[in-house]
Amino acid sequence: MEKELTYFERIDFNEFRELKESEGFLIESISDYIKDKNLIEQIDPLNVIIDITALSGYSASMQAFSEELLIPFDDSILFIADIKHEETFNYELRYCFTKIDYWKSKKDKSDDKVENTNKSKSKHKKITDLSEDELGVFFQEFRKSLYGHEKFKDDFFDLTKTFRVFNGIREHKILSLFLLGESGVGKTEVANSIYKCLGGMKKLAKVNFGNYSSEFSLSSLIGSARGYIGSDDGEIFIRVRDTDIGVILIDEFEKSNATLFNYFLDVLESGKLVSSLAEEIDLDGFIIVFTSNISKEDFSNKISPELRSRFDYKCQFTLLYNEDKKKYVEFRVNSIVRKVNEKYKIQLEENLHERFLTQINVSDYNNMRDLNKKIKTVFVDYVTSEKLALHELEKEISE
Ligand SMILES: Nc1ncnc2c1ncn2[C@@H]1O[C@H](COP(=O)(O)OP(=O)(O)OP(=O)(O)O)[C@@H](O)[C@H]1O
Ligand SMILES: [Mg+2]
Incomplete structure (x- = not known):
């Protein structure tokens, strides 16, 4: 099969549909063809675009089911899907589509022209938004504002360079740093400095996990289901919404419990904060700094190997010279x-x-x-x- 799949962002769908309809296309869901396979023969490839997002519902048998379903479709038909399922589709449908593309809304294109950068629509300024020159200035400032910890600064520089490349090809969503060490040597200051050096004008998104040791901690952090007392937004959502920079500080990480550890395992894996009401904040391009006072040994005891391996970088901050x-x-x-x-x-x-x-x-x-x-x-x-x-x-x- 030589088919092509184009991903769209959910908020761009209406714009995409209007544009395609003005070009004479009709967008149809793959569900119609699942119900009646005879319809496939009647498609005019010059007039129809097929949205395959609904295939995400066939999770267990997706690969075999889709391969059989998609074969009779003409290769020149344009297939589209919600980018939310990108990871699953790219893998499960790897034999169905030979070409993957991303649809860009006009708004993005004009932004690119004006600013000539790869800025996303996010209101947060992120390390991935900086040009090479701006990155140089950022690191100059950052090195000045954090005293000592030279090895960390060198490593952070290398990590950031790699992160920017792999974030660009959608392989690495969040850069996560775990900083251990004595009190008052600058762990929290790392996140503050990143915030300031990225030009933060509001407030760093900071959550202290020391306050999250009880069994109800997850609902305080991400909100509780609607209809219950205190069904307001969770703290982390408020903090991330209120900040202008793509950096989150999680202080005293070890003080919380397994439920929160698991939640963060998902966040690092999916690159998203998901609230109890299934609202999402995309953290693509964000840096998350976790800090903790525990010793290296306790770090291995308290934090599960799955979670440990999700951190991109772990560093023991030593006393300052x-x-x-x-x-x-x-x-x-x-x-x-x-x-x-x-x-x-x-x-x-x-x-x-x-x-x-x-x-x-x-x-x-x-x-x-x-x-x-x-x-x-x-x-x-x-x-x-x-x-x-x-x-x-x-x-x-x-x-
Ligand atoms: N290496 C450093 N460079 C610049 N300022 C520092 C450094 N270390 C500490 N400070 C300053 O000292 C104060 C305490 O530092 P910070 O809050 O980063 O400590 P910490 O390592 O997070 O300690 P704790 O584990 O107690 O939270 C801050 O005001 C910070 O500005
Ligand atoms: Mg601290």
Whole structure:
């Protein structure tokens, strides 16, 4: 058989039908021909397009059934199907169709012309949307904003390059990273940095699984069936809908339970978030960052091998080197100085961080939150010793 199958996106179907009808075609469902095979002989290939989406209902016997059914159809007929079944059809119908195509709505084509990129209709900006140049800038920024973890940064760069290629040919939907390690070394910061460096203007989609340990956790996460108390949307749907960037952070992943692990197994496999009401959010091109404080050994005990193998990348974050901690001090001090300058319109001493670093022994701190607290104390001491009464200054300015 030399037949051709074209996939369409569900939301584009009406546009496709109108276009084809204006060209004189009639779109018919394969169901009509399943009911009455004699109709096949009467088809005029120049006027009829056959939608085979209904074959998805024959899951168990699809291959044999479809091969027998489709043989008598003329090879020049155009067959179409909902892209939702792409994976199943490409495999089960591999001997029926020799050519696969994707129908693009006019809207997409004009977007491509204007922006000359491969942007999808999704409102989320994703790493797969960036041009090569933009990707270069993204990684420059990302490397600057996360201190240390050089091996991770190199690996993330390589992973992203591979992801973009295989996402483009629809083989890899979600890039999933699992980050383990000590508290306060930048695991959560990875997701924050990806969000910022992709130009996020709203809020990172973040869900803390520490809050999801009870047996009712799945309904809080993905909503409960309509008609029950609290049948509102689940948290993850709200977070993903409200964000502008294709990144999701799942913090403290190990704290939840097997039901949620299984749900995520499906998400990583299908590339979709499916709510309890069967609503879907396509996560194609998304990055999901999972973080956890468990040790490497507990990771193997707590997380099933099926799920473990679904993560594209697992990494143990080690403690930061003193040089990286010093960079963190410099960054924090400069950011405090900038804010003080803006608010109180006073110029603080230049390179204040150098003075601070003589008072803080960074090797005493492994958690950057603790180091941050120390920076604040040293700053308050500095303000006091310099007799800078910041609160009074504020009063004067506002008067
Ligand atoms: N490597 C780093 N680069 C930049 N900032 C960092 C780094 N490590 C920690 N920080 C800063 O320290 C704070 C704590 O870091 P973060 O929340 O990423 O820790 P974590 O590894 O997720 O810890 P936990 O396991 O406790 O959640 C954040 O404000 C973050 O900005
Ligand atoms: Mg964290």
